[in-house]
Amino acid sequence: xxKALVTFFSAEGTTEKVxxxxxxxxxxDIFEIxxxxxxxxxxxxxxxxxxxxxxxxxxxxxxxxxxxxxxxxEYDVVFIGFPIWYYGAPNIINTFIKEYDWSGKxxxxxxxxxxxxxxxxxxxxxxxxxxxxEIIAAELFNGAISDDEIKKWxxxxxxx
Ligand SMILES: Cc1cc2nc3c(=O)[nH]c(=O)nc-3n(C[C@H](O)[C@H](O)[C@H](O)COP(=O)(O)O)c2cc1C
Numbered sequence: 580x581x582k583a584l585v586t587f588f589s590a591e592g593t594t595e596k597v598x599x600x601x602x603x604x605x606x607x608d609i610f611e612i613x614x615x616x617x618x619x620x621x622x623x624x625x626x627x628x629x630x631x632x633x634x635x636x637x638x639x640x641x642x643x644x645x646x647x648x649x650x651x652x653e654y655d656v657v658f659i660g661f662p663i664w665y666y667g668a669p670n671i672i673n674t675f676i677k678e679y680d681w682s683g684k685x686x687x688x689x690x691x692x693x694x695x696x697x698x699x700x701x702x703x704x705x706x707x708x709x710x711x712x713e714i715i716a717a718e719l720f721n722g723a724i725s726d727d728e729i730k731k732w733x734x735x736x737x738x739x
Contacts, residue, residue: 583607587660593691597720598660604733615643642671656685663692681712687736688717715739
């Protein structure tokens with residue numbers, strides 16, 4: 580039986596809800612990817628060109644994370660969840676991926692968005708795993724998703 584970990588970043592709570600449902604179905608541990616400096620409402624106002632999220636995006640900045648997963652080596656499958664920001668994964672996800680050794684891991688990406696699809700999100704983060712680990716799934720969970728749909732996706736990811 581694979582041991583699974585659900586990790587997620589959520590600025591406004593939507594992805595967090597999905598992450599908790601996935602963790603329940605996967606009987607997985609859960610880890611919230613939290614920035615050292617929490618995002619305020621003003622920080623994530625993408626309509627303001629000078630807001631933190633825009634500066635991070637344009638500057639391709641890393642976003643320091645407040646805690647580290649000490650027992651990362653124990654997990655076979657790692658889910659990574661995030662909101663779609665600017666048609667892809669937020670910078671903090673890039674930082675998160677770069678902090679760990681993904682050798683032998685199966686990786687399942689999931690996201691929520693305001694309407695955009697996953698687009699090239701998986702292809703864009705792939706190089707950050709440095710050829711270690713394998714992305715086995717990438718799915719958008721918007722709107723009313725049933726427990727059965729989540730269970731089906733989780734089961735597929737866990738047995739892939
Ligand atoms: C900085 C920023 C950029 C965003 N960019 C997009 C985007 O490119 N496409 C989209 O559909 N939604 C975009 N959104 C909306 C979020 O993806 C959506 O509201 C998501 O469900 C929020 O998840 P959360 O509550 O877990 O943070 C953006 C939101 C923010 C704050």
